[in-house]
Amino acid sequence: MQGSSAEDSAWYTIEREGSTFRLVVGGSWIISEARRLDPALRELDTAGTARVEIDCGALGRLDTIGAWLLLRTKRILEHRGIVVQPVNVRPEYRALVHTIDFECRAPPVELPPPHSFASRLERIGRGLCHTLNQGYQLIGFFGLVVYETVATVVQPRRLRVAALVHQMEETGLNALPIVGLLSFLVGVVFGYQGSDQLRQFGAELFTVNLLGIGFLRELGGLMAAIIVAGRSGSAFAAQIGTMKVSEELDAIQVSGLNTVEVLVLPRLLGIIITLPLLTFYSNVMGLIGGAAMCYLDLGITIPAFLHQLRSAVVGWTFWIGLIKAPVFALIIAMVGCHQGFQVERNASSVGRHTTQAVVESIFLVIVADAAFSITFSLLGI
Amino acid sequence: MSAAEPQAVIRIQGLLTRLGGRVLHDHIDLDVLKGEVLGVVGGSGSGKSVLLRSIIGLQQPTEGRIEVFGQNVADLDGDELVRMQIRWGVLFQDGALFGDQTVAENVQIPLREHSDLTQQLMDEVASVKLSMVGLPQDAASKYPAELSGGMRKRAGLARALALDPELLFLDEPTAGLDPISAAQFDTLVRDLQRSLQLTVFMVTHDIDTLRATTDRIAVLVDSKIKVGTIASLRDDANPWIHEYFAGVRGRAALAA
Numbered sequence: 001m002q003g004s005s006a007e008d009s010a011w012y013t014i015e016r017e018g019s020t021f022r023l024v025v026g027g028s029w030i031i032s033e034a035r036r037l038d039p040a041l042r043e044l045d046t047a048g049t050a051r052v053e054i055d056c057g058a059l060g061r062l063d064t065i066g067a068w069l070l071l072r073t074k075r076i077l078e079h080r081g082i083v084v085q086p087v088n089v090r091p092e093y094r095a096l097v098h099t100i101d102f103e104c105r106a107p108p109v110e111l112p113p114p115h116s117f118a119s120r121l122e123r124i125g126r127g128l129c130h131t132l133n134q135g136y137q138l139i140g141f142f143g144l145v146v147y148e149t150v151a152t153v154v155q156p157r158r159l160r161v162a163a164l165v166h167q168m169e170e171t172g173l174n175a176l177p178i179v180g181l182l183s184f185l186v187g188v189v190f191g192y193q194g195s196d197q198l199r200q201f202g203a204e205l206f207t208v209n210l211l212g213i214g215f216l217r218e219l220g221g222l223m224a225a226i227i228v229a230g231r232s233g234s235a236f237a238a239q240i241g242t243m244k245v246s247e248e249l250d251a252i253q254v255s256g257l258n259t260v261e262v263l264v265l266p267r268l269l270g271i272i273i274t275l276p277l278l279t280f281y282s283n284v285m286g287l288i289g290g291a292a293m294c295y296l297d298l299g300i301t302i303p304a305f306l307h308q309l310r311s312a313v314v315g316w317t318f319w320i321g322l323i324k325a326p327v328f329a330l331i332i333a334m335v336g337c338h339q340g341f342q343v344e345r346n347a348s349s350v351g352r353h354t355t356q357a358v359v360e361s362i363f364l365v366i367v368a369d370a371a372f373s374i375t376f377s378l379l380g381i
Numbered sequence: 382m383s384a385a386e387p388q389a390v391i392r393i394q395g396l397l398t399r400l401g402g403r404v405l406h407d408h409i410d411l412d413v414l415k416g417e418v419l420g421v422v423g424g425s426g427s428g429k430s431v432l433l434r435s436i437i438g439l440q441q442p443t444e445g446r447i448e449v450f451g452q453n454v455a456d457l458d459g460d461e462l463v464r465m466q467i468r469w470g471v472l473f474q475d476g477a478l479f480g481d482q483t484v485a486e487n488v489q490i491p492l493r494e495h496s497d498l499t500q501q502l503m504d505e506v507a508s509v510k511l512s513m514v515g516l517p518q519d520a521a522s523k524y525p526a527e528l529s530g531g532m533r534k535r536a537g538l539a540r541a542l543a544l545d546p547e548l549l550f551l552d553e554p555t556a557g558l559d560p561i562s563a564a565q566f567d568t569l570v571r572d573l574q575r576s577l578q579l580t581v582f583m584v585t586h587d588i589d590t591l592r593a594t595t596d597r598i599a600v601l602v603d604s605k606i607k608v609g610t611i612a613s614l615r616d617d618a619n620p621w622i623h624e625y626f627a628g629v630r631g632r633a634a635l636a637a
Contacts, residue, residue: 030545031492031496031498031544031545032496032497034496034498034502035496035497035498035499035502038498038499038501038502063545063577064506064509064510064513064542064545064577065498065502065506065509065545068505068506068509072505092578095572095575095576096576096577098576099513099572099573099576100509100512100513344526346480346526348480348481349526
């Protein structure tokens, strides 16, 4: 282990003289040597000694970690009741050793093990409380929005028409290409799979019934709602969240404006107006896709398709699809805006709440759809 | 390396930076000597931070050479660049701590990547570094969002110092701190610079910080750079420099 040059690797030797114990250290006590030195220094055998001298005269280089290793050794020995005396410490190292010795008085913290049973239990508990709290807050937010909506109905001048029109363009008009394309494709897939199965019973014509009822009653509305939740629900959360991070929300409030009135109502009304329209559009595009598939695959002409469609879609079917749309719209807008207001003042929480807005609104839209299904079947329509 | 005569740790020659059609640095030269604290000042938008980013290789200079430890930063890539990056530490303006990791984990990131320390030793080292920058021990297990701005800066400094760099870059270290915290931070930088024998390149607005910590000052004004001490810059003919050091705030800070 003995070395001579200052740039050499780190070394230490032990010399015993009676009850005095000399720890001579030398070479470069730096980070790359620390792993090798560390274990031996923890277990220094000092049995029978009352005094230890740490001789630093041969030290070539010393960095924070080297200095810490020496200081830690000193403290471990002192803890055993041994008097420790550093000798030959070069003046250029004194400042560093002094800084570390002076600042690092507290014992190193014991970090709790991250994967213990207790910490898992704690995480589950925290998650549950968080979810319940979210639900509670969402209900509170809903109440606030209802209150503001009623206030606006009483005083229609408070409605921001320009913002409303802008939101309708953003959430409605700009969503037309993607909603149209996806609905058309789903119509094609639905038509193809339906005809494939029904042909086995010689009931190809009923593909039209399947398409008509499936799309008008369920699929069109769900498609539109899920796409809008992904496009606009996330945008609501991100826009409002960013405004919160940059303190724009606070600025709105101190300017005597009402954040719900300025930010939430235009978005809420915009989406409530446009989502039923998008649902209708999605229905039409889905049926066009299905009709195209019926013509190509089954040879059902367009007039025949329309004739069969008219006999299949009776009573409430069409309206049931549309009635649900404003409710879905309400869910998407409420969840998106609420998540936006939940953002904390750091950039990463914007992303987290945006994701949560999408997940939560799609989840609630499907739950609501199931509730509608049950209600309608109880009502017999 | 001989310590006999001062060497330039950073040597900038003929740096020209053009950003968005505007010339930020017009053929500037600057040497930062080993073991000194150099403060860079200048009005908003004068290109102080861009200069710092250019030196640490985040921004390509339009023209000119920037040498750090005798190597042109723009020419380095791969392992050479990593070896260079280990020798410097950077404190970004708001600490730039990773939000999904605790303070202790943040400090350990450079150790984990560039050293072979055991987890136990890394915990100890993180704790030492946090103590050195004056953070209480219970800060180690907190997340950056739970800390105040001043504590985040200290934690960022601890991370910058994790690998015992020779060269430290500080971007507005005292911006957004209250005067007492700012003064403590100044003392901290000076103390660490002495005990770790650091070379410090500091971008700042704060004239108190300049007085308390720097050996020399570089002023970026009209796309040019002027280097001096507070005393010599105070009588400068350039109106901006004169106003900066001899204006109301400058006089008050320097009289203190």
